[in-house]
Amino acid sequence: xxxxxxxxxxxxxxxxxxxxxxxxxxxxxxxxxxxxxxxxxxxxxxxxxxxxxxxxxxxxxxxxxxxxxxxxxxxxxxxxxxxxxxxxxxxxxxxxxxxxxxxxxxxxxxxxxxxxxxxxxxxxxxxxxxxxxxxxxxxxxxxxxxxxxxxxxxxxxxxxxxxxxxxxxxxxxxxxxxxxxxxxxxxxxxxxxxxxxxxxxxxx
Numbered sequence: 651x652x653x654x655x656x657x658x659x660x661x662x663x664x665x666x667x668x669x670x671x672x673x674x675x676x677x678x679x680x681x682x683x684x685x686x687x688x689x690x691x692x693x694x695x696x697x698x699x700x701x702x703x704x705x706x707x708x709x710x711x712x713x714x715x716x717x718x719x720x721x722x723x724x725x726x727x728x729x730x731x732x733x734x735x736x737x738x739x740x741x742x743x744x745x746x747x748x749x750x751x752x753x754x755x756x757x758x759x760x761x762x763x764x765x766x767x768x769x770x771x772x773x774x775x776x777x778x779x780x781x782x783x784x785x786x787x788x789x790x791x792x793x794x795x796x797x798x799x800x801x802x803x804x805x806x807x808x809x810x811x812x813x814x815x816x817x818x819x820x821x822x823x824x825x826x827x828x829x830x831x832x833x834x835x836x837x838x839x840x841x842x843x844x845x846x847x848x849x850x851x852x853x854x
Contacts, residue, residue, distance in 0.1 A: 665692035666835060667733050667743035667772070668720070669765040672700020673784035675747035676708050678809055681828045682746050683719035685839045689832075694733050694740070695720035696765045698752070726763050733768040741835045742778030743769055746828070747809070750785050750792060756804070757795045779804045780834050782827070807831055815843035 666686060670679035679701070686693040695717065697705075702713050717723045724731040732738040745752060745765070752766060756779075761767040772779040781804055785792060796806045809827035817823040822841075829842030 663692050664741055665694060666741045667694045667696070667768050669743060669745040669769065670697045670701040671745055671747060671749040671752040671765065672698050672704050673747040673749035674704065674708065675784045675809060676701060676704045677824050678746040678782055678828060680709065680711065680716065680719065681824050682744060685828055685832060687719065689837055689839060691837065692721040694722045694724060696724050696726060696733070696768060698726055698763065698765055724764055726765060728764050729767055731764055734764060734771060736771050736775040740777065743772040744780040744782065744831060745769060746782040746831065747784040748781040753781055753783055753799065754795055757798050773802050773804060776803060778835055780807050780831055781805070782807050782809050782831060784809065805834055814845060
């Protein structure tokens, strides 16, 4: 029964933890859930209270509609949830977007919510943790925190536009960033426009 519950069996469906914190850019988390649905990857969602407020300001989605995009939803205060344990096997975790507060809490290891606890567990289990940090400009404290996290094994992946892809909309820019983030977990999402080399006439 335990193996069935934890999917810790051969051929188990891949699963990824998705944290959404309160930084601007909640669309990155939304599209991550959409992408995981497209790819058949089980998503475990944790949304901070601040993220729920950002959702109402930046999208037309309700929290219930956001939750419906996830395979499993965990309450932010449920520190006894499956994703709080290293024995619950996953591909890792992405925080999209990741606020500076969330980033800083993860870096200290002093976690106060399920979101940061799950991230801490991801690090201790040596699984891939990707933080799509949304802040600019960055002061020295931010940079030192990012360095500390990188030394712990996290990947700092600010969602920056890939202009070589010639995005025609904000949605296309978001999808490119989400797809490149998913590359870090070995997941290939169709909307990503990949570099094919310099056009022949560009070097003439």
